[in-house]
Amino acid sequence: MTQKTWRLGVAGLGTVGSGLLQFLSERPDFAPAGGKAVITGVSARSKSRPRPVDISGYAWFDDAVQLALSPETDVFVELVGGSDGPAKAAVEAALKAGKPVVTANKALIAEHGAELAALAEAAGVPLLFEAAVMGGTPAVKMLREAMVGDDVASVAGILNGTCNYILSEMEASGRSFADVLGDAQRMGYAEADPTMDVGGFDAAHKVSILAALAFGCAPTFAAAEIEGISQIELLDIKLAKDLGYRIRLIASADRSEEGVAVRVHPSLVPLGHPLAETRGALNALFIEGRRIGRIFIQGPGAGSGPTAAAVAADIADVMTGASRPVFQAPAGKLRPFVAVAPTRRVGKAYLRLLVRDQAGVIAAVSETLAECGVSIDSFLQKPVEDAGGVPIVLTTHATAESVLTDAINRIEKLPAVLERPRLLRIARI
């Protein structure tokens, strides 16, 4: 165990950065692998902005790249965020200068992970990003380190706490998506521009990283199939519950002989299933390995304390001197990402229709489904709630996505059907 002092340059002083400064001020004895971590320089957009921590003891850098290159920086900690711009420039600069990098930046790793891994491995320094996925819950370490003695077949879980909070709160309070989102924004649980979260992009970044760790392919955010939760209506939450399900934004990655499918979808999860019972801002993940079987992990996916703890754990890993590939295999040996076409997905589905209250509608819908080869599993018609039409909902047996799309296109054209049927997937978990 080396006794050396590791001088940290910390770029980005938002929630996570402040949390890290706070942690190191509370734990001046932090020396998990023998060595000691000391912050020497910091960088952020504004030097004068009020912060919960005192930064007057650290050298200030206006430019993150200069902080990365400073001779006083042994380890560069990137907490700026964003897939490009200063974050990417500074991480590249640090790696090229042979400095270990710790980052919480999921967009950066999901979109540029393979090229950054190549830089890190060429320089022989670690590039660690535990805090990028599930905040304080060590999903990255589990896949990268603990599962190397296995062949992972799939991962699936809840990776965005904001969406899970909104869905939980819609169910608990009976309020609409827009109302709950508005409150969440006012309370600071959701961003002013919530697109990254509610659009499913944040979860897609995270699951793209997990796919790379699990399957040894280059992280490929561009290949993810993404659907967010902004179209989820309270009616769907209620109908799903009547059918024995809860709606969750499920991020999954599956490997098959055809390739890899990375998906983010609002999905129906059976009540009582651990993912259905994961409430509020919690995150949760199932990892399925050929030898180990199923491992489930659940914990806080965000927040200053948990995420800063994950960054601190990565800093500890740097101190150990461990040398291993950034992803499951060295960057040069990562398999190209072969995406499975969305239309190839086979699974059960939930279809919600709005129809005129007239005889023969159900027969017409059932007939169309039968003609398309879609087999109905359950059927539910609720009393009319307003004059706009009658909602009917059905679940199907496992059906190829292409067949479902065809059926939906045909049902939409039936005279008694008032709007395009709403499709939600039933999670295969």
Add this chain to the structure above:
Amino acid sequence: MTQKTWRLGVAGLGTVGSGLLQFLSERPDFAPAGGKAVITGVSARSKSRPRPVDISGYAWFDDAVQLALSPETDVFVELVGGSDGPAKAAVEAALKAGKPVVTANKALIAEHGAELAALAEAAGVPLLFEAAVMGGTPAVKMLREAMVGDDVASVAGILNGTCNYILSEMEASGRSFADVLGDAQRMGYAEADPTMDVGGFDAAHKVSILAALAFGCAPTFAAAEIEGISQIELLDIKLAKDLGYRIRLIASADRSEEGVAVRVHPSLVPLGHPLAETRGALNALFIEGRRIGRIFIQGPGAGSGPTAAAVAADIADVMTGASRPVFQAPAGKLRPFVAVAPTRRVGKAYLRLLVRDQAGVIAAVSETLAECGVSIDSFLQKPVEDAGGVPIVLTTHATAESVLTDAINRIEKLPAVLERPRLLRIARI
């Protein structure tokens, strides 16, 4: 990433050892940190015993110590088991010879962990034991590596799959402990001598290790409070369920200002709680950190495939060249284990009495409890099932263990009470 070949000497060819040989034969490309792992020598009690794997390609050693010392052994893998004897001798020999050790031996680490850690750290080599706790589920890595950026307050969980299987099966089938244990033994799920499992000693070994990792104290099996499940009657399982609980063997470690309490007890867990819903041979663990909050992890706690995968992950960690303390702090800085006296425990309790079917019994019991200062939370009397007496059961508000013991002693002496009241703790989780 080093490209070197790591030559493994594997002592012990039972379930886990055979699983490891199987894994490495299926994955000849196993090179998770650049280097390659190759088995060169093996050792076991009998060379000729039929095995699911072919060992003819490896050098045979009658003596595990000789295998550890062989110049062909770079990494010694100890899968013999037992806290003393050949396992300990061989691990000590390997560490003294400056060789990394990977072991699945919970008894060895729980009973001699601090002295072995001192040997490993003096030699500057890793001593890894992921497979010792929760089999394929990486509890050790989580505590040792992922939680270093936090202060852990407690861990609690289900660490023995055999007990959880027996309790689950008693509930599901309505059969007695002895019947279910007998079946489990015939099917190979339980050992011929089941004491280590059903007596709670196996879980106590495991939680002693987790306490050392979580709190930075020397692992101290001798300080664990241990109660197994062999006294659990079907009646308790049924009564607990009527009260809204399921009985689980809960292993826990808590840190307070007074010291550390390591406990293994059959405990009542609320129905719906993740530990109550952990069924069959699964293991599960809650880790509570001051900053991160609660993390839950669940997965297979035993079995050839999962446990061998954990051993393989440790071998991968050896290859990375990482240097960190064996426990939370270097062996020389581990805090002495200060045990909290069992009588200091404060918690809710379940008391089951067998009383004569006569007037005034409940009044007498209630009065005695009140005199002792025990406050009753709920009360349940079931119809007489046989002529032996009437079972009554009650739960208490949080009470000090010393107070409970006093109350039980006094209730036992009441004329209408037919046997010493049965105490089960209600888990504080």
